[in-house]
Amino acid sequence: LALETLDVRGLLCPLPVIRTQDRIRQLSPGTLLEVTATDPGTMEDIPAWCRVHGHDLVMGEALEGDAATGRIYRFTIRISER
Amino acid sequence: MPKPPKAVALISGGLDSMLAARVVMDQGVEVEGVNFFTGFCVEGHTHAIRERKQSRPKRNNALWVAEQLGIRLHIIDVIEEYKDVVLNPRHGYGANLNPCLDCKVFMVRKAVELWLDDGFMDEHGFDFIVTGEVVGQRPKSQRRETLPLIARESGADDRLLRPLCAKLLPETRPEREGWVNRNDLYDFNGRSRKPQMALAAELGIEDWAQPAGGCCFLTDASYSEKLADLWHAQGERRYELDDIMLLKVGRHIRPAPHFKLIIGRELGENRYLEGYSRQFVTLRPASHKGPVCLIDGAPGAEDVALAAGIVGRYSQGRDADRFVVDVAWPDGRTESVEVAPLGAHRIPEEWLIGA
Numbered sequence: 001l002a003l004e005t006l007d008v009r010g011l012l013c014p015l016p017v018i019r020t021q022d023r024i025r026q027l028s029p030g031t032l033l034e035v036t037a038t039d040p041g042t043m044e045d046i047p048a049w050c051r052v053h054g055h056d057l058v059m060g061e062a063l064e065g066d067a068a069t070g071r072i073y074r075f076t077i078r079i080s081e082r
Numbered sequence: 083m084p085k086p087p088k089a090v091a092l093i094s095g096g097l098d099s100m101l102a103a104r105v106v107m108d109q110g111v112e113v114e115g116v117n118f119f120t121g122f123c124v125e126g127h128t129h130a131i132r133e134r135k136q137s138r139p140k141r142n143n144a145l146w147v148a149e150q151l152g153i154r155l156h157i158i159d160v161i162e163e164y165k166d167v168v169l170n171p172r173h174g175y176g177a178n179l180n181p182c183l184d185c186k187v188f189m190v191r192k193a194v195e196l197w198l199d200d201g202f203m204d205e206h207g208f209d210f211i212v213t214g215e216v217v218g219q220r221p222k223s224q225r226r227e228t229l230p231l232i233a234r235e236s237g238a239d240d241r242l243l244r245p246l247c248a249k250l251l252p253e254t255r256p257e258r259e260g261w262v263n264r265n266d267l268y269d270f271n272g273r274s275r276k277p278q279m280a281l282a283a284e285l286g287i288e289d290w291a292q293p294a295g296g297c298c299f300l301t302d303a304s305y306s307e308k309l310a311d312l313w314h315a316q317g318e319r320r321y322e323l324d325d326i327m328l329l330k331v332g333r334h335i336r337p338a339p340h341f342k343l344i345i346g347r348e349l350g351e352n353r354y355l356e357g358y359s360r361q362f363v364t365l366r367p368a369s370h371k372g373p374v375c376l377i378d379g380a381p382g383a384e385d386v387a388l389a390a391g392i393v394g395r396y397s398q399g400r401d402a403d404r405f406v407v408d409v410a411w412p413d414g415r416t417e418s419v420e421v422a423p424l425g426a427h428r429i430p431e432e433w434l435i436g437a
Contacts, residue, residue: 010357012327012354013142014117014119014123014142014144014145014157015119015159017142017145017157018119018157018158018159021156021157022159041142044141044142045141045142045145048141048142048145048146048149049145049155049157051149052145052148052149052153052154052155053154070353
């Protein structure tokens with residue numbers, strides 16, 4: 001199964017959501033997209049965006065990053081039919 | 083069964099646009115939401131940057147509203163196009179650098195474009211646009227004479243429906259066509275929020291965002307002062323996203339025309355400023371705990387020493403005799419600078435921008 005990746009580290013909400021949304025518009029249903037972010041706001045916003053659009057959030061996790069960037073947030077989204 | 087009419091609703095994340103969308107949904111209209119990110123939105127960011135707001139949920143209010151309503155929401159990046167609205171507003175500014183009327187025209191026009199643009203909402207085929215505007219609600223943009231102007235200049239014309247005050251306005255196409263029933267729309271008027279509260283209660287809406295001073299930094303006096311200072315220092319009116327984002331963060335202190343300090347106020351801001359350390363001269367306290375400081379401009383060695391003294395003032399070394407900062411230059415050079423922290427009385431008020 002194809003796994004696409006999107007790096008939105010350093011961007012603040014809502015930009016990570018906008019980039020995710022724009023990327024998903026270009027991908028076919030069934031594709032898995034892995035999004036990596038540093039804004040803690042994504043922990044609320046990316047799951048909410050997925051619920052609103054009916055995409056399946058397969059996984060969301062917070063990983064310890066280094067002192068300068070803080071935590072890393074990683075999401076895997078399965079794109080649904082529109 | 084005939085296809086239900088479809089509308090695109092401008093969703094800000096506040097109560098009025100939520101109610102407007104809900105009112106037409108309750109009349110059987112299929113609604114999708116659109117939200118525009120200008121770079122000046124108070125939304126999300128600020129909460130994410132500032133550690134002290136940890137206790138509050140960092141939700142995106144527009145997304146939250148969409149979820150409550152059960153509609154899809156498209157968040158659109160308009161950062162580049164929006165510059166012209168801020169820099170050259172045809173209808174001028176409000177009390178601060180807020181071009182509210184031009185902004186509303188811009189957003190409705192964008193919604194029209196989205197619906198005409200076959201690359202974006204092609205399969206949606208919207209019939210009309212819904213906004214939460216209320217006659218007399220805002221001194222600049224939401225007046226009886228400006229609402230028709232917004233409809234006209236945006237190109238939406240009679241396909242723009244304001245369900246909360248439609249009864250005070252000429253009949254629009256959605257009403258004429260019977261897509262909505264005019265009798266079940268509203269006649270809200272003026273600055274009172276009571277009718278909205280009552281309608282929310284009637285519709286069972288119990289929770290909504292109440293951003294103080296609206297959802298845009300341009301309506302904020304302190305922010306506008308910092309933006310004006312930026313333009314003045316640059317010698318021209320322009321901005322990039324990083325510029326306007328950094329105006330939302332930290333204390334801004336300008337000891338001289340050619341440089342400005344941006345000093346973090348807490349951990350979240352320090353971390354955010356660290357993200358810019360490769361673009362700016364960056365000061366990090368070494369002898370004591372204290373804030374990260376970026377220097378915007380072209381500082382000389384004496385300026386850096388002065389900056390170090392100011393950072394000392396905002397550090398735990400403020401009462402110490404000596405204070406050491408590590409200075410990192412964008413070209414990779416690093417040095418240690420030792421100074422006496424500046425006393426508060428030696429930082430004149432006119433240096434503090436937007437304070």
